[in-house]
Amino acid sequence: MVDVFLIVATTVAFFILFVIAVYLLVYYSHPDDHNEAYFPKIVVIIGIMLAGATCLLLPLDVANGEGYPGCDGYNTKLCGGFNMVLFWDIFFWLIPIWVFLMIPFSTFYYEADDGMLMAGTSVSPNPVRKSKILSAVGWTTGVVVFVSIVYVVAYFLGNEAQIPVNEFTGVDLLQSLTLGSDKRGVVFPNTALLNTTDNEPLPFTSNQMQDMNIYDAAYSDKVVDNESVSILMQVSVSTFFAALMAWLGWFLFSVFGGIGMASMPLDLILIFKNRPKHMDAVEFAEAQKSVRDRCNELVDIGELIKVERLTNPEMGKKARNERQALLEFRQAVYLLEQDVDDFKACTQDYDNYNPLRPYISLFLGICSIILSLFWIIHIVVYILPQSPWAPFLNAYFAWFDTWFSLFGVISVAIFTIYLLFAAVTGCFKFGLRVACISLHPMILGKTYMSSFLFNTGLVLLCALPVVQFSAQAFSDYARYTTINQIFNVQIDNLTFFGFWFTKNIFVYIFICLTGLTCVYLLCRPKDSGPSGVELRDRFRSRGRGRT
Numbered sequence: 001m002v003d004v005f006l007i008v009a010t011t012v013a014f015f016i017l018f019v020i021a022v023y024l025l026v027y028y029s030h031p032d033d034h035n036e037a038y039f040p041k042i043v044v045i046i047g048i049m050l051a052g053a054t055c056l057l058l059p060l061d062v063a064n065g066e067g068y069p070g071c072d073g074y075n076t077k078l079c080g081g082f083n084m085v086l087f088w089d090i091f092f093w094l095i096p097i098w099v100f101l102m103i104p105f106s107t108f109y110y111e112a113d114d115g116m117l118m119a120g121t122s123v124s125p126n127p128v129r130k131s132k133i134l135s136a137v138g139w140t141t142g143v144v145v146f147v148s149i150v151y152v153v154a155y156f157l158g159n160e161a162q163i164p165v166n167e168f169t170g171v172d173l174l175q176s177l178t179l180g181s182d183k184r185g186v187v188f189p190n191t192a193l194l195n196t197t198d199n200e201p202l203p204f205t206s207n208q209m210q211d212m213n214i215y216d217a218a219y220s221d222k223v224v225d226n227e228s229v230s231i232l233m234q235v236s237v238s239t240f241f242a243a244l245m246a247w248l249g250w251f252l253f254s255v256f257g258g259i260g261m262a263s264m265p266l267d268l269i270l271i272f273k274n275r276p277k278h279m280d281a282v283e284f285a286e287a288q289k290s291v292r293d294r295c296n297e298l299v300d301i302g303e304l305i306k307v308e309r310l311t312n313p314e315m316g317k318k319a320r321n322e323r324q325a326l327l328e329f330r331q332a333v334y335l336l337e338q339d340v341d342d343f344k345a346c347t348q349d350y351d352n353y354n355p356l357r358p359y360i361s362l363f364l365g366i367c368s369i370i371l372s373l374f375w376i377i378h379i380v381v382y383i384l385p386q387s388p389w390a391p392f393l394n395a396y397f398a399w400f401d402t403w404f405s406l407f408g409v410i411s412v413a414i415f416t417i418y419l420l421f422a423a424v425t426g427c428f429k430f431g432l433r434v435a436c437i438s439l440h441p442m443i444l445g446k447t448y449m450s451s452f453l454f455n456t457g458l459v460l461l462c463a464l465p466v467v468q469f470s471a472q473a474f475s476d477y478a479r480y481t482t483i484n485q486i487f488n489v490q491i492d493n494l495t496f497f498g499f500w501f502t503k504n505i506f507v508y509i510f511i512c513l514t515g516l517t518c519v520y521l522l523c524r525p526k527d528s529g530p531s532g533v534e535l536r537d538r539f540r541s542r543g544r545g546r547t
Helices: 004-028 038-065 084-111 125-158 172-176 206-218 237-273 281-311 313-318 320-346 356-383 393-403 407-433 449-473 482-493 497-502 505-523 532-546
Strands: 160-168 185-187 193-195 227-234
Touching (some): 004 038, 004 449, 038 084, 038 449, 038 482, 084 449, 084 482, 160 482, 237 505, 356 393, 356 449, 356 505, 407 449, 449 482, 482 497, 497 505
Antiparallel strands (some): 160 185
16 A cells, blocks of 8 residues: 555655746746747746656655565565656656657757748748748657667667676575575575576565675675676666666766856855945946946947858858857856846845845855765765775665654755756856857746756756766665666666766766866856957957958
């Protein structure tokens, strides 16, 4: 029977995610999109809920198996009642559907422009809508076909996992588990004992299976005729898709998550440090002149870009230098807008500024510092060593549960969601400091749907790496979860993906970028874009060179 409390908690969690998604969409959307782009808005709302729910499935999995040592996700009688294997399979399919189908279609449809939709045109909107749909379907079909081919080829080449086990015969352990000396079995890491003759679980009680796990981890030298063997196992289609999505997502999460782990606390604290303050006449005049000069420079650059696009449209699209200059121009515009908002907050909007905002940011910044430090320490003492030096956070979560049964589960949720926020923050910080990707900031009342779709796709791509990373980091505390068996047993032993995960390649990238970002931000804490004068001179010199 399903635990009623788990049903209520799951329902409340989905409702909260829905409220958060709608709130973000309503308060951050640009006024131009208020009565437009309804389908992309639905895709964004469901995508945000899907990303959040994927991360929250881990604490749900922990709560479902908490206190049930024999829980494996299949036998729900030994768990809290939820079939977590089915839950995870559903999300393993929904994430790629959203990343490779729904978001690309929405993006292509939203950004489609065939030149027919203009103010005052007499052309019927139906051909325009049809043209945009056909264009979006065509591009999306190409994406889906490419991804399908890659997945099918990868699945048939590497869908087998070699799972290491311990094979034993003897009486020392068997007598303690009420087995005869003629029995043989194998022990999976953190799993139950299997009979090698028919591959069925041996009839152990939950306490006996827990003893087996402890025995295998700490007393393997006492087993008579112990021999290391491996079992060849073909993973399911959904599990392999999860491995592929996690592997792809790790390339983004290891970079952006590592940067965000260091930059997010600093950004929050700088909001407090740079809070609006009253300016005297001299400071007001200097700030006003600086903003006006920068604005004039960027207006000149914008006019040069417009002229260059009209006279040389192909060059504007294909030239690498043109794209780099355009990205730097967008950086400068964004930073100018931020400085203008800060200037207004210090002058004409000073009385309307919420004085609690910087103090809330300071509090969140302190919390972020604590979470980042705990994560770094946990990675160093538990994940990176071949034999963990200390359980650290696993022990603290178990200790929290002694106070209240859900304290540890809530803590797992906080640490997991924090990684997702760090990845989004790191992506924006990287784009702001290194002009190689387009900026898609979430600005209150100024965010277009293209930025919503980009950020939704980013969090969905990072969701499975976050879950895998958390399952690895909290494997002691979450030892009876289904996701622990999926990632730490099956996926970690796949032929290709297992090498990347078991060697902690992505984790090393993550922790190295966190350290490098800390050093870099301590030297250059303030975001500063390219010089407007330099950009303007660069465009003018290219214009003279072509003439």
